[in-house]
Amino acid sequence: MREVYITKEKFPDVVGKLMNQHRVFGPVFQGQYHEFAELKASDEIDLTYQNTRLSPKGLFHPHSERMFQFSLAKGDPEAGIVKEAPKDYSSRLILGMRPCDAMAFRLDDVNFDTTTIKDPWWTRRRATTAIVGLGCNQPCRSCFCTSVGTGPFDPSGLDALLTDVGDGFILQAITEKGQELLDGISDGGPVPAAATEKATQLRKSAEAQFVTQFDPKALAEKDMLELFNASFWDEVQFSCINCGTCTFLCPTCWCFDIQDEVCEDQGDRIRIWDSCMFPLFTVHGSGHNPRSQKLQRVRQRFMHKLKYYQDKYHDGVACVGCGRCVKYCPVNIDIREVARLMTATCVCPA
Amino acid sequence: MRAYTERIQEAARRLLTDNLVDVVIGFRKGTVPFMNEPFLAKNLDHVRQLYWDGNCGINLANYLAKRTDRVAIVAKGCDSRNIIVHLLEYQIKREQLYILGAPCHGMIDRRRMLASLDGKDPTHAEEKDGAITVAGQDFQVTLDRQEYLQENCSICIHRNPVIFDELLAEPVPEQQDVDRYPDVRQVEAMSPEQRWEYFENLISTCIRCYACRNACPLCFCPTCFVDESRPQWVGKSIDPTDTRTFHFLRAYHVAGRCTDCGACERACPVGIKMRQFTKKMEKDIKELYGYEAGVLPDQRPPLDTYRPDDQAPFIK
Ligand code: SF4
Numbered sequence: 022m023r024e025v026y027i028t029k030e031k032f033p034d035v036v037g038k039l040m041n042q043h044r045v046f047g048p049v050f051q052g053q054y055h056e057f058a059e060l061k062a063s064d065e066i067d068l069t070y071q072n073t074r075l076s077p078k079g080l081f082h083p084h085s086e087r088m089f090q091f092s093l094a095k096g097d098p099e100a101g102i103v104k105e106a107p108k109d110y111s112s113r114l115i116l117g118m119r120p121c122d123a124m125a126f127r128l129d130d131v132n133f134d135t136t137t138i139k140d141p142w143w144t145r146r147r148a149t150t151a152i153v154g155l156g157c158n159q160p161c162r163s164c165f166c167t168s169v170g171t172g173p174f175d176p177s178g179l180d181a182l183l184t185d186v187g188d189g190f191i192l193q194a195i196t197e198k199g200q201e202l203l204d205g206i207s208d209g210g211p212v213p214a215a216a217t218e219k220a221t222q223l224r225k226s227a228e229a230q231f232v233t234q235f236d237p238k239a240l241a242e243k244d245m246l247e248l249f250n251a252s253f254w255d256e257v258q259f260s261c262i263n264c265g266t267c268t269f270l271c272p273t274c275w276c277f278d279i280q281d282e283v284c285e286d287q288g289d290r291i292r293i294w295d296s297c298m299f300p301l302f303t304v305h306g307s308g309h310n311p312r313s314q315k316l317q318r319v320r321q322r323f324m325h326k327l328k329y330y331q332d333k334y335h336d337g338v339a340c341v342g343c344g345r346c347v348k349y350c351p352v353n354i355d356i357r358e359v360a361r362l363m364t365a366t367c368v369c370p371a
Numbered sequence: 372m373r374a375y376t377e378r379i380q381e382a383a384r385r386l387l388t389d390n391l392v393d394v395v396i397g398f399r400k401g402t403v404p405f406m407n408e409p410f411l412a413k414n415l416d417h418v419r420q421l422y423w424d425g426n427c428g429i430n431l432a433n434y435l436a437k438r439t440d441r442v443a444i445v446a447k448g449c450d451s452r453n454i455i456v457h458l459l460e461y462q463i464k465r466e467q468l469y470i471l472g473a474p475c476h477g478m479i480d481r482r483r484m485l486a487s488l489d490g491k492d493p494t495h496a497e498e499k500d501g502a503i504t505v506a507g508q509d510f511q512v513t514l515d516r517q518e519y520l521q522e523n524c525s526i527c528i529h530r531n532p533v534i535f536d537e538l539l540a541e542p543v544p545e546q547q548d549v550d551r552y553p554d555v556r557q558v559e560a561m562s563p564e565q566r567w568e569y570f571e572n573l574i575s576t577c578i579r580c581y582a583c584r585n586a587c588p589l590c591f592c593p594t595c596f597v598d599e600s601r602p603q604w605v606g607k608s609i610d611p612t613d614t615r616t617f618h619f620l621r622a623y624h625v626a627g628r629c630t631d632c633g634a635c636e637r638a639c640p641v642g643i644k645m646r647q648f649t650k651k652m653e654k655d656i657k658e659l660y661g662y663e664a665g666v667l668p669d670q671r672p673p674l675d676t677y678r679p680d681d682q683a684p685f686i687k
């Protein structure tokens with residue numbers, strides 16, 4: 022696959038031209054932190070960012086989405102017929118996503134895009150979106166991507182990868198989609214040898230900054246029930262306040278709820294993010310709640326990410342090490358610590 | 372601060388050894404700078420993990436409601452006030468509690484601290500003599516602690532615990548002549564339209580994660596109104612109507628009870644300043660009833676008192 026070199030001077034022009042062809046999204050500083058947003062001007066994008074506060078999952082799986090609409094009007098011949106709400110599927114380009122976040126979408130695909138079940142909104146958005154990643158030259162202290170099978174320059178989830186080499190970017194195509202994108206860019210030049218060398222250095226120094234936090238394979242080998250019944254959950258769960266911070270910020274938490282909302286004689290069927298940390302998540306129609314205790318909910322989150330997912334899909338853990346939950350959990354429950362507890366050799370049953 | 376850690380461990384060891392309490396609620400050192408984790412020490416082994424510094428802003432009274440055992444708890448001024456609210460609202464009994472009062476120097480605002488570092492990633496932070504030294508891979512800065520206090524701490528007038536069984540240190544001087552409400556007055560002075568817009572902007576980024584609600588010791592209802600499903604009172608989406616309903620109702624539910632401990636703002640992952648709602652309530656309660664929540668353990672709060680001979684006209 023081809024690669025081109027774009028100087029920082031020319032970069033806004035490149036973005037501007039892309040904006041004529043696609044809806045372009047990128048990290049934009051919004052007062053207190055960065056968030057992915059559709060660019061209104063080519064200079065809004067800020068590629069000096071570390072990472073966005075919320076993961077970019079909302080671009081494919083929004084917090085609140087109108088799935089269907091229906092009428093309940095008396096005399097309306099179509100009353101009660103649930104119709105798809107209009108959605109915009111025009112071509113999108115996401116610029117500057119971190120490799121871990123892009124990798125997360127591949128993990129989420131196992132939920133939304135299987136041989137038997139295809140979530141129509143997720144799959145169509147995935148198909149009409151190209152993702153251009155931005156390698157992490159300076160990983161945060163709370164990141165641990167290399168411990169969970171990805172890395173600061175991992176191209177796996179990307180269509181193309183940008184590397185910031187100081188005066189410019191190297192843009193490398195990874196997939197066909199990425200190649201097409203590159204073909205359309207006329208402001209690029211051949212990559213100078215010095216830039217290639219710099220990129221290799223940057224990658225090496227970034228990777229060298231990580232220490233291995235835990236070994237997901239060791240978790241795969243553990244007995245599930247032994248982990249489930251382990252006594253350490255009691256200690257882990259104490260401080261948890263069962264909020265939605267960790268699951269809502271996480272790029273690999275995909276759970277949702279579906280509700281009908283009616284205003285006068287018009288109704289919407291909406292889909293909203295849900296979280297296994299909320300007691301309501303598992304309440305049955307009968308009123309019974311199989312996860313009525315905080316311990317059960319806390320255990321679910323970690324077991325799902327680090328154990329059940331592995332056992333079910335045999336493809337690593339359901340965490341890409343973006344570190345959002347580590348940074349923003351209000352009570353400092355650190356998934357790296359929990360994973361270490363789970364991998365510790367002696368798991369004593371409660 | 373180090374001195375507090377030693378005192379807490381000493382007291383915890385003593386109380387557990389003498390079988391005066393079953394557990395001790397405190398903090399243990401966090402895994403990232405400017406964060407500590409609420410921690411339940413159950414035995415002498417655990418006691419060694421108990422820790423204290425300026426990053427203990429989470430309100431520990433949140434972990435008390437409906438406990439049935441005998442608990443020692445480390446309490447800053449605000450935590451102690453929320454303990455009083457708990458006692459008044461029958462969430463815990465005084466005889467179950469052994470309160471280790473921590474005269475407070477104000478807690479560090481982690482958000483502002485990190486923002487001041489301009490994207491640099493800190494690895495260590497050390498507090499000493501009113502200064503905080505923050506260090507990372509290739510930088511070190513020393514900052515004035517006073518400048519980086521949580522907003523609620525910088526206007527706090529009850530830093531010393533108002534109820535305790537022993538104090539961990541000499542009382543600290545209380546801040547004098549503090550104007551607690553300049554921001555509220557500014558909002559009060561706005562036109563209704565301006566005010567509406569101000570609050571709409573304030574909560575526009577809310578993701579309905581409920582960290583603010585759940586970090587709050589006052590939110591102990593078995594089922595919160597936002598979680599009621601039969602019937603469902605409030606929509607779950609981030610449509611402004613739903614978000615607004617949540618915030619307005621939450622603010623009213625804590626009226627006359629909120630101690631301005633700041634746990635809600637501290638917890639919010641997107642930095643929403645929801646104290647703008649609760650502070651207005653607090654100011655009104657003070658002006659209307661001369662009441663401050665969680666200061667007097669033996670006086671019923673005005674909003675849960677009913678007198679047939681009340682002079683206010685609404686009673687008739
Ligand atoms: S579990 Fe935490 S670190 Fe892992 S992907 Fe989710 S938010 Fe990121």
Ligand code: SF4
Binds near residue numbers: 297325
């Ligand atoms: S951790 Fe919880 S919210 Fe996240 S995907 Fe798993 S079950 Fe869903």
Ligand code: SF4
Binds near residue numbers: 265267298
């Ligand atoms: S682990 Fe932290 S972020 Fe997650 S629900 Fe518990 S308190 Fe909230």
Ligand code: SF4
Binds near residue numbers: 580
């Ligand atoms: S913590 Fe913040 S984002 Fe979460 S519900 Fe409260 S205000 Fe909204």
